[in-house]
Amino acid sequence: MRHFRMTLWCIIVLVALAHVQSVHASQLKPTLLIYCGTTMLRPMQDIARIFEQREGVKVSFVQGGSADLYKSAAKSRLGDLYLPGEASFRHDNLKDGLLGEYRLVGYNRLALMVQKGNPKKVQPDPRQLLRKDLQILLSGSDTCSSGLAAKRLFTEMGIYNTLLKKAVMVLPDSRAIATSMRRGDADAVITWQGTILFADSTKSFEIIALPGKWGSSQELLLTLFTFSKQPVLARKFMDLAAGPEGQAVFTRNGFGK
Numbered sequence: 001m002r003h004f005r006m007t008l009w010c011i012i013v014l015v016a017l018a019h020v021q022s023v024h025a026s027q028l029k030p031t032l033l034i035y036c037g038t039t040m041l042r043p044m045q046d047i048a049r050i051f052e053q054r055e056g057v058k059v060s061f062v063q064g065g066s067a068d069l070y071k072s073a074a075k076s077r078l079g080d081l082y083l084p085g086e087a088s089f090r091h092d093n094l095k096d097g098l099l100g101e102y103r104l105v106g107y108n109r110l111a112l113m114v115q116k117g118n119p120k121k122v123q124p125d126p127r128q129l130l131r132k133d134l135q136i137l138l139s140g141s142d143t144c145s146s147g148l149a150a151k152r153l154f155t156e157m158g159i160y161n162t163l164l165k166k167a168v169m170v171l172p173d174s175r176a177i178a179t180s181m182r183r184g185d186a187d188a189v190i191t192w193q194g195t196i197l198f199a200d201s202t203k204s205f206e207i208i209a210l211p212g213k214w215g216s217s218q219e220l221l222l223t224l225f226t227f228s229k230q231p232v233l234a235r236k237f238m239d240l241a242a243g244p245e246g247q248a249v250f251t252r253n254g255f256g257k
Contacts (some may be wrong), residue, residue: 012192027170031058032230032237033078035069037085037145039108039174039194040220043253044083047246051237053170059237065144065173072087073225074098080228081237084219085145085174085192101235106255107217110149113181113209120187124208129163129188137180137189139166146174147192149218153190181205194254220255 022170032051036247041063048059062069066084070093073079082091082099085108090099122128129136139147147170154160164170170187171177174195180186182204193215196207209215222241228234240246250256 018254020132022204029057030230031060031231032080032233033060033062034081034083035062035064035073035079035238036083037066037069039062039085039146039192039197040083040106040255042197042248043106043255044241046249047237047241050245051240054240055236057233057235063175064249065140065147067143067148068172073253077227079225079233080230082223082225083220085220087221088148089145090221098226100226100228101238102221102223103238104219105222105238105241105246106220107143107257108149108192108220108248108255109210109215109217110146110153110190111210111215112188113177113191113195113205114188114208115184116180116203116204118206119207122188126157126190126210126212126214127159128189130159130166134188135168135186136163136166137177137186137190138163138170139174139189140170140172144173145218146177146195148220149192150190153214170201187242197253214243217257219251226240 005165026095034044041061061215066089070082070084070089074096083224090102093099112122113133114120120134121164139150141151151160154163169180171180177189177191178195181189193207196202222238224231224234
């Protein structure tokens with residue numbers, strides 16, 4: 001797993017470097033580079049299209065697990081904005097001095113993901129994952145926000161270590177979870193409910209909302225990097241995402257209050 005994480009960080013850094021080199025080489029118009037947690041990519045891309053048309057600029061994305069994204073940005077010092085899957089990634093990393101002002105743009109919620117039609121009759125309770133007849137997945141708590149949030153929930157319930165031993169795979173982000181579920185690798189997983197938005201996901205599996213505190217909302221904080229080369233442009237994007245137009249996009253994609 002350590003080797004995989006290092007490889008992933010290197011890939012993200014190389015993507016960011018290639019992006020910057022491309023911009024310089026081609027003398028392109030001003031560009032924003034946004035590090036975006038996988039689950040929120042679709043609404044952010046929708047907002048980016050509005051922004052590009054309005055401002056005459058280019059918006060590019062690096063996507064992945066929230067922890068890996070931050071580590072890669074911190075190492076490369078390339079990019080303008082960071083949107084992790086929950087607020088703890090901002091709070092825990094403020095000490096590094098790389099995260100500046102932010103805007104609240106939406107909310108994430110944990111939910112149960114099951115195969116289409118819920119053939120195993122999974123109920124809306126995290127303890128269902130303990131069932132012997134279920135094959136389950138986990139998200140990595142050291143790579144992505146859904147894994148960290150799920151680990152907190154499972155730890156509070158006293159079932160994390162049992163589930164960790166039971167899981168058929170521990171995967172690095174929501175897209176990997178969606179791909180694995182689409183292949184039929186498992187019957188159920190707890191992840192961000194926005195994972196259902198990935199292409200063709202609704203044909204393969206469905207979401208079961210978790211009641212009460214199990215499915216409580218987690219703030220999505222779009223944050224400006226202090227090393228941003230385009231802070232004025234980045235603030236305009238932040239204001240669009242947090243304003244009425246951007247909020248309509250986030251709500252339409254399932255990230256509203």
